[in-house]
Amino acid sequence: MLTSETLRLKNGRSWHVASGGSGTPLLWLHGLSGVQKSDPLVAALERKHRVIAPLAPGFSDLAEIDEIGNIHELALDYDDLLEHLRFEGGIIIGHSFGAMMAAEIAAHFPRRAKKLVLLAPVGLWNEKYPGRDVFAEPFAAVESFLWHDKAAREALMARRSNEEGPVNDAERLIAVAQSLTAVTKFVWPLPEKGLRKRLPRIAAQTLAVFGAEDTFISPRYADDFKRGLPQVQTAVVKGAGHMLPYERTEEVAGLIEKFLAA
Amino acid sequence: MKFHWFHLMPYPQLPENFKTDYRSVWVDVPSSLFDPKVGHRAYNEYLDELEYAESVGFDGICVNEHHQNAYGLMPSPNLIAASLARRTSTAKLVVMGNSVALYDPPTRVAEEMAMLDCISGGRLVAGFPVGTPFDTVYAYGKSPATLRDKYYEGCKLVLRAWTEPEPFAFNGKYTQLRYVNVWPRPVQKPHPPVWIPGGGSVETWDWCVDNDFLYANLSYFGYIQGQKVNDGYWATVEKKGKEKNPYRCGFLQFIAVARDDAEAEKLYSGPASYFYSRCLHVYPGFAQPAGYTSIATMRAGIESMVARAANRMAVEELTWKEMITRGYVVAGSPESVRQQLEVLADKMHVGHLMVLCQYGDMSKEVTMYNTTLFAKEVMPKLRYKFSEYEDKWWPSTGLAEPATPAPLTAVV
Numbered sequence: 001m002l003t004s005e006t007l008r009l010k011n012g013r014s015w016h017v018a019s020g021g022s023g024t025p026l027l028w029l030h031g032l033s034g035v036q037k038s039d040p041l042v043a044a045l046e047r048k049h050r051v052i053a054p055l056a057p058g059f060s061d062l063a064e065i066d067e068i069g070n071i072h073e074l075a076l077d078y079d080d081l082l083e084h085l086r087f088e089g090g091i092i093i094g095h096s097f098g099a100m101m102a103a104e105i106a107a108h109f110p111r112r113a114k115k116l117v118l119l120a121p122v123g124l125w126n127e128k129y130p131g132r133d134v135f136a137e138p139f140a141a142v143e144s145f146l147w148h149d150k151a152a153r154e155a156l157m158a159r160r161s162n163e164e165g166p167v168n169d170a171e172r173l174i175a176v177a178q179s180l181t182a183v184t185k186f187v188w189p190l191p192e193k194g195l196r197k198r199l200p201r202i203a204a205q206t207l208a209v210f211g212a213e214d215t216f217i218s219p220r221y222a223d224d225f226k227r228g229l230p231q232v233q234t235a236v237v238k239g240a241g242h243m244l245p246y247e248r249t250e251e252v253a254g255l256i257e258k259f260l261a262a
Numbered sequence: 263m264k265f266h267w268f269h270l271m272p273y274p275q276l277p278e279n280f281k282t283d284y285r286s287v288w289v290d291v292p293s294s295l296f297d298p299k300v301g302h303r304a305y306n307e308y309l310d311e312l313e314y315a316e317s318v319g320f321d322g323i324c325v326n327e328h329h330q331n332a333y334g335l336m337p338s339p340n341l342i343a344a345s346l347a348r349r350t351s352t353a354k355l356v357v358m359g360n361s362v363a364l365y366d367p368p369t370r371v372a373e374e375m376a377m378l379d380c381i382s383g384g385r386l387v388a389g390f391p392v393g394t395p396f397d398t399v400y401a402y403g404k405s406p407a408t409l410r411d412k413y414y415e416g417c418k419l420v421l422r423a424w425t426e427p428e429p430f431a432f433n434g435k436y437t438q439l440r441y442v443n444v445w446p447r448p449v450q451k452p453h454p455p456v457w458i459p460g461g462g463s464v465e466t467w468d469w470c471v472d473n474d475f476l477y478a479n480l481s482y483f484g485y486i487q488g489q490k491v492n493d494g495y496w497a498t499v500e501k502k503g504k505e506k507n508p509y510r511c512g513f514l515q516f517i518a519v520a521r522d523d524a525e526a527e528k529l530y531s532g533p534a535s536y537f538y539s540r541c542l543h544v545y546p547g548f549a550q551p552a553g554y555t556s557i558a559t560m561r562a563g564i565e566s567m568v569a570r571a572a573n574r575m576a577v578e579e580l581t582w583k584e585m586i587t588r589g590y591v592v593a594g595s596p597e598s599v600r601q602q603l604e605v606l607a608d609k610m611h612v613g614h615l616m617v618l619c620q621y622g623d624m625s626k627e628v629t630m631y632n633t634t635l636f637a638k639e640v641m642p643k644l645r646y647k648f649s650e651y652e653d654k655w656w657p658s659t660g661l662a663e664p665a666t667p668a669p670l671t672a673v674v
Contacts, residue, residue: 062407062557069435133547135552136545136547137547138546138547138549138550139550139552141547177552177553177555177560178552178557180552180553181406181552184405184406184553185405185553188399188403188405188406189400189403189404
């Protein structure tokens with residue numbers, strides 16, 4: 001179980017950082033749902049690692065991103081945080097936009113990551129398989145199409161409402177809107193902000209995992225990562241959509257542990 | 263009270279099956295549906311109609327900006343206004359307006375509007391909308407997270423460019439210019455009146471009141487539904503201690519005047535139904551992108567006009583009777599329309615009424631009829647309203663001796 005604290009950096013910026021578990025440190029960069037108390041994949045990772053999970057700027061307060069103008073400035077902010085945490089040559093794992101950020105950190109500051117795991121990573125654009133536009137859907141619909149396995153979604157939602165109490169629907173929609181807003185600033189109107197050019201800068205051993213049924217980030221993006229990053233290993237998880245860490249948690253955790261142990 | 267004739271310039275030949283076979287009238291509506299021959303006729307007839315509105319006594323003629331939109335064929339309202347500037351002489355040109363955040367640098371807006379004000383001899387009303395998400399976020403690819411901020415900065419730059427007498431440098435967050443020096447400059451001093459079209463964002467109310475801009479509530483859903491937004495605006499005016507002057511507010515209303523109710527239905531129910539069922543057939547996913555609506559506005563529970571359109575698919579199934587009872591269309595005999603507009607003006611406290619006398623696939627002939635009846639038999643009876651207030655949001659410093667376009671005869 002993660003516990004959260006607020007860190008104040010030398011430059012005056014604050015970060016909400018959750019952490020838990022013990023073992024080799026591992027940086028977890030969340031996807032669209034932010035840092036959740038009950039996150040089955042994080043729980044699996046906590047068995048062998050000290051999981052450090054910063055909340056992306058903007059997720060708790062949109063004013064945090066007012067002065068972060070682009071992906072480079074955002075990468076610098078993460079670098080400041082990692083400096084504060086003395087996190088270097090470590091394991092960075094991200095999902096969705098978190099995976100985009102993980103790749104950007106590793107490309108901007110290669111010494112920060114020794115091993116990199118990208119789960120359904122955003123960040124590249126190929127017009128042959130653009131995927132569904134997550135930003136052109138009603139908020140209420142966004143969540144559902146990111147999932148392929150609807151039963152897994154129901155199960156996770158039930159688990160969360162058991163552990164954290166019932167959710168107010170209006171507030172949940174506002175939270176979705178806020179999360180999407182926090183990421184749109186860095187991925188609008190297309191998510192490719194130069195990562196393709198920067199991929200060769202990544203020094204870390206990298207695993208990229210895709211959901212076979214992901215309609216947002218096609219598994220074919222595996223090829224795009226391979227072109228820019230010859231050392232990348234890729235895997236495709238059957239029966240999973242964009243929310244693969246929560247649709248096939250054990251399988252994804254297994255792939256990660258196998259990759260980290262190698 | 264003042265009256266302005268507003269044109270959306272809809273494409274008049276969307277197919278019958280549009281609602282069922284296409285997903286949106288806006289953003290990704292296939293341009294293969296556009297026939298330039300139909301476009302040629304539509305543009306020219308629509309210009310005729312706008313020009314006609316001046317001749318029957320409307321105070322202003324209004325144009326607006328939309329992109330990738332089959333119900334609004336004016337990606338550039340300034341082009342239309344330029345044409346109107348030459349063919350009209352008294353009506354004010356209400357450009358509603360230029361979406362400042364779409365132009366890099368925004369001084370382009372200052373230049374073109376200054377040109378319009380010069381050509382027209384000081385008849386320009388300068389509208390600065392944030393712009394709908396369809397236009398700005400999807401058609402023009404602007405980030406919804408920064409759109410409003412960029413818009414504020416752009417508006418400030420335009421106003422400064424119009425008023426500072428010397429070149430200056432501008433070091434903005436979104437625009438950096440070493441030499442801001444707009445030629446030409448507007449006729450009106452310090453600058454043309456600024457109108458802000460809005461759909462219910464709480465930030466826009468503050469922005470208008472703080473800067474004494476006119477707030478124009480542009481709704482397609484009439485005065486009954488529009489009341490909530492106006493109430494919010496007037497509450498902001500009072501809270502900030504400003505005069506509750508009706509001329510600081512505009513409202514848009516669909517109009518259908520005829521000899522009697524039966525004739526109104528016969529003439530206008532078809533075009534109105536075309537508008538609500540085809541022109542407002544928008545994909546809901548384009549209506550409210552994350553970041554476009556602030557968290558504060560979301561919490562206030564006021565949806566934007568377009569979001570409302572998208573969320574209420576039932577709008578597409580409206581009957582004529584429903585359009586009237588809900589106040590979407592103010593219809594009937596001149597006397598009946600007058601009565602309804604008295605209520606509108608009093609309850610909404612609106613000094614600038616913009617009317618849509620053309621909508622959907624309404625023909626030029628029917629549009630002229632609607633316009634004439636309104637101008638001759640409704641407008642004069644409402645003019646007395648709000649005469650006790652001074653209209654500080656209207657062009658007043660026009661040229662004493664404006665130029666007249668020369669006749670098109672050969673000079674040998």
